[in-house]
Amino acid sequence: MLARPRPRLQLTRSLRDHVAYRYLSSAPAITSGSGDVLGRRVDKKRLVILGSGWAGYPLARKVDKKHYDVTVISDSPNFNFTPLLASTSVGTLEFNNAVESVRALPHVNYHQAWVDRIDFASKTLACQPTLRYASRQPHQQDDALSYNTVKREELQDERLPVFTMEYDILVVAVGAYSATFGIPGVKENAHFLKNVNDARAIRARILECFEIAAMPGLSDEERKRVLSFVVVGGGPTGVEWAAELHDLVSSDIPRYYPSLVPLISITLYDVAPHILGNFDSSLQAYAEKKFARDNIRIRGRRTVEKVEPGWITIKEEGRIPFGLCVWSTGLAVNPLVAAIKEIPKGQKGATLLTDERLRALDASTDNKPMRDVYAIGDCAGVAGGPVLPATAQVAQQKALHLAKELNRAAKSGDAYQPVPFEFKNRGSLAYIGGWQALVDRTSAASGLKGGNAGRMAWLIWRSAYFTMSVSVRNKILIPTYWFLNWILGRDISRF
DSSP states (O other), X not given: OOXXXXXXXXXXXXXXXXXXXXXXXXXXXXXXXXXXXXXXXXXXXXXXXXXXXTTHHHHHHHSOTTTEEEEEEESOSEEEOGGGHHHHHXXXXXXXXXXXXXXXXXXXXXXXXXXXXXXXXXXXEEEEEOOXXXXXXXXXXXXXXXXXXXXXXXXXXXXXXXXXXXXXXXXXXXXXXXXXXXXXXXXXXXXXXXXXXXXXXHHXXXXXXHHHHTSTTOOHHHHHHHTEEEEEXXXXXXXXXXHHHHHHHHHTHHHHOGGGGGGOEEEEEOSSSSSOTXXXXXXXXXXXXXXXXXXXXXXXXXXXXXXXTXXXXXTTTEEEEOSEEEEXXXXXXXXXXXXXXXXXXXXXXXXXXXXXXXXXXXXXXXXXXXXXXXXXXXXXXXXXXXXXXXXXXXXXXXXXHHHHHHHHHHHHGGGOOOOOOOOOOOOEEEEEETTEEEEEETTOSSSOOEEXXXXXXXXXXXXXXXXXXXXXXXXXXXXXXXXXXXXXXXXXXXX
């Protein structure tokens, strides 16, 4: 005898209306291009965060959702854990180990868009979606998501019109772009390492270079050209990528391309005389000696004049061939920051000035702080305060401080007593290859002082980034992939 089917749960009309009301009341105020209101929050302050990096993402995580309706607007749907991007670009870790989805944050709304204009008087934002309505081939998707090189008009689709969003509190945390210093050909012919899409492109190009060099009929000179890997920038990102590439070349490439190993070269160029300029001089020397033993050539006091397909022109050396050029030379102003005229700028127009409470200043009122507008991260600086480095550490501390202050303000009401932001230096880390790293705590605000280099520093480096990973998923996957890499080697599959 067949069992009778269970009746489906039926929602009464009143319950449906209640659910619809709760949904609309919990959504941020959004208006389409035609002016239709899509949703409006009525019982909480609407906190809109521009950016999903080291400033925007921690703020969205830590702010109290009981008091704020949080919306994140960013051109990237993920938070990129930048210290691990170099590892993902050579296969030490997988790409999903270095990202956290903004959409996965509980009780946080997200829209993938650029903000083209901010109307501070009416508290509205004009937003342009960075998606295409029509489907694309995989290679087109990769190109479109390389935010440092893509033109905005290439991501604009008239079927996804500009929309307007209202806010009660605005936090500008859009970060900065990779600096090219106006050097011809950099955007077109070099690779950046700012997000996981850049890491994917770098890994694909590395493996492509080896496949090209393995083709029959090429001379050794031609193979040397395509196996010449060039890094421009001697900061932590450039140094760590060169170190990770050397690990790949020394431990895994000999198994698959043994005849090509003697033809490989890794060269790091920088305008400064030494690499890792923010580190203690003894640690700089240690890293340079380590690179010398690993045959990673360091070329200091070098000026790049032009980058062409397969060639980089160095003022002091002439034209140098390369198969892959990774560009990591600092930061440039974000277009939104450049477009904002109501907030005074600092550091050659690259940052928005704030007071010690991280409130954006108003240029029209003799630089008094704006009401309900904040700026944090690489795109912001405290007026009259010390010039802080544009690092993840600074951005994260500002985000956590602002989240704490917003939560205190919501809970305390009129009794709220603001606390100014104070940066506490916790030191610097850098991986230099071969299970060795640098730990610089010579300028740390508290705890042990001094520097450390070698295997112990490497253990500190790995444990630090393991504990800093956000999700439980990545806290499990990251050490798992480290172990698998140690046992089985890196995956060199091409997709």
